[in-house]
Amino acid sequence: xxxxxxxxxxxxxxxxxxxxxxxxxxxxxxxxxxxxxxxxxxxxxxxxxxxxxxxxxxxxxxxxxxxxxxxxxxxxxxxxxxxxxxxxxxxxxxxxxxxxxxxxxxxxxxxxxxxxxxxxxxxxxxxxxxxxxxxxxxxxxxxxxxxxxxxxxxxxxxxxxxxxxxxxxxxxxxxxxxxxxxxxxxxxx
Numbered sequence: 001x002x003x004x005x006x007x008x009x010x011x012x013x014x015x016x017x018x019x020x021x022x023x024x025x026x027x028x029x030x031x032x033x034x035x036x037x038x039x040x041x042x043x044x045x046x047x048x049x050x051x052x053x054x055x056x057x058x059x060x061x062x063x064x065x066x067x068x069x070x071x072x073x074x075x076x077x078x079x080x081x082x083x084x085x086x087x088x089x090x091x092x093x094x095x096x097x098x099x100x101x102x103x104x105x106x107x108x109x110x111x112x113x114x115x116x117x118x119x120x121x122x123x124x125x126x127x128x129x130x131x132x133x134x135x136x137x138x139x140x141x142x143x144x145x146x147x148x149x150x151x152x153x154x155x156x157x158x159x160x161x162x163x164x165x166x167x168x169x170x171x172x173x174x175x176x177x178x179x180x181x182x183x184x185x186x187x188x189x
Contacts, residue, residue, distance in 0.1 A: 002034075007035035009045045010090060019052065033058050092184055097127045099147065099172065099179035102140075114185055116161055127183065132158045139168055146172050157187065 005018045016133060023031040031052040087094065093111035095104055107115070107122045115130055128136035135157035143161060145152035145179050154169035165188050170181045 002043065005034060005036045005047075006045060009038045010043070012038060034177070046096055052158070092186070095122075095127070095183045097143075097170075097181040097183050099143070102127050102143065111185060114166070114187075115159065123145075130160055132160050132163075135160075136156075141172060142168060146181065147179075154186075158178055 001018050001020050004046045005016075008014075008016065015035060017033050017035050018119050019031055019033045021031050024030055033051075033052050034047055036047045038044070045069040058088060087108050089105070090108055091110055093114045094108045095111050104122050104125050104127055107117075107119065110121060112119060117130075125129055128139055134153075138155040138157055142152050142155045150172065152170065154167045155166065156166050157168050167188055168183060168188045169186070172181045173180055173182055
């Protein structure tokens with residue numbers, strides 16, 4: 001690199017910075033960025049160097065941070081995969097309901113069987129639509145209490161289509177910037 005840089009300066013070629021890593025006896029190599037330029041008509045060449053150690057340290061920190069973020073992202077993907085698997089395999093009917101719109105985001109297979117609906121006919125629907133009028137109001141009160149107090153007692157409800165009784169319980173959680181209800185349905189004992 002040094003010979004090419006000096007030859008280019010002698011020939012009057014374009015100015016170009018070149019990085020040269022000088023081996024160190026201990027520790028990492030010493031990175032220096034050089035620029036060579038011919039001075040006047042003679043053979044004299046001026047070489048200017050810039051120490052890049054601070055840049056190399058920042059670059060190393062960036063690489064370490066990126067690797068750490070990639071490990072965290074992989075960990076989150078694995079957790080999301082485990083959550084999805086548990087959600088799908090759970091025998092308890094569970095639904096995820098958007099706390100602001102009260103629309104169903106997801107329902108596991110057990111919930112779909114209990115509601116006697118397909119995923120397509122469930123997602124995006126207002127949760128109260130699955131209950132008779134009195135039960136829908138009770139569920140709304142459950143959500144209101146949960147939202148204001150952080151907890152609420154389960155309520156008895158009656159499914160609109162089948163008229164089967166059920167118990168509705170819920171908990172509040174946040175994902176990213178949105179609040180959701182994790183709703184559990186159970187048949188009364």
